[in-house]
Amino acid sequence: MTAGDNEKLLRRIRKLMALGTRNNNTYEAARAVRLAQVLMQRHNLSPEDLALGDVQEAVSYQIYSDAISIPGWLNALAAVVCMATGCRCWFSWHHSATRTGQARRRRSLHFYGLNERPEVGLYVFTVLSRQLREATDLHMHSAYRLKRLKVQTKRNRADQFREGWVVGVWNVLESFEPSEKESGVLRNWLTQRCGNQALSELNVREARSCRGDSKARESGWMAGRQAQLSQGLNGQASQLKALSVIGGKDDE
Incomplete structure (x- = not known):
């Protein structure tokens, strides 16, 4: 068959x-x-085979870092999205062509879960990623435009801001944890999906300490708490309703 x-x-x-x-x-x-x-x-x-058929996958190719070591803020953002939508995820690679036609290795993020949850996870991740990028650019321009800083110090402060921003988002999103039965279905699906290619340990690079890092992180936290999921992606209000349903708000 x-x-x-x-x-x-x-x-x-x-x-x-x-x-x-x-x-x-x-x-x-x-x-x-x-x-x-x-x-x-x-x-x-078996009934488990039927449940596996309900697991879907959605892939994001709009990852703002292709580093081998995943930035801590990016790993945390993916975790927050999974927490809010009841999904699971893993980082992978894909190849895209440059303007000169050469193949370039790029990062991708795979969301998987039951029914429409991966699509909602992809939507939330895309919206938050765009807002994080805009918030970081605005902060770096307004806070440090007229200051003479080392390039590495600016990068460190940007990473500190991003990590603080994700924490701010995490503080305002509701957590949704799949049941143990659903978690078992997802584990079985991932085993079949990956086959002989087991997922390797994720190498995460946390933001480095630097002068002014606490202030940058606090600024990120305050900005992250203002994130809006209803903006930035074609006005997909139905996706937001699906998110609330997934969280069990409409089941009561």
Whole structure:
């Protein structure tokens, strides 16, 4: 059975299961469930196999750092997005062509989770990344434009500002942790997704200490608390509603 045929089978079984739980006709509901069970037994499928079919993946290619060592602020931003949307993620690489046609190795970030959560995670990450970049540029221009500083000191303060900004965002977002059952499904999916290529240990580079780092970090924290998810990406209000649903706010 090809991957396409297997996906069609899983969709059919999930549809039958849905009919079995939503149909008011007892006979038709039981018949749908029995047919789903027959198909699962015939193709040696388990409930876990059905759950794996609900896991989706969304990839961001707009990463503002291609460093081998992931900046601490970037790793923290990805973690905050996962925390808020119930996703998981990993960093990877892809190749893109430069203006001269040469291949360039670039960073990518893969979100994975149940149903629409990865798409929401990608949306939130894209919006926050843009706002972080704008906030950092504004801070560096307004705070240090007229000051004579070493290039490395400016870079360190920028990283301190970014890390503070992400902490500020984390303070205002609500946390959503998938259930243990869902976490198990995601672990199994990732194992199948990666195959023989196990994920390696992530090398994270924290912001370096420097003169004025505390002030830069505090400025970032205050700016991060003003982040707005409703801005910056084609006005996708439906995505924000999905985020609140994912967090369980509409389940009460």
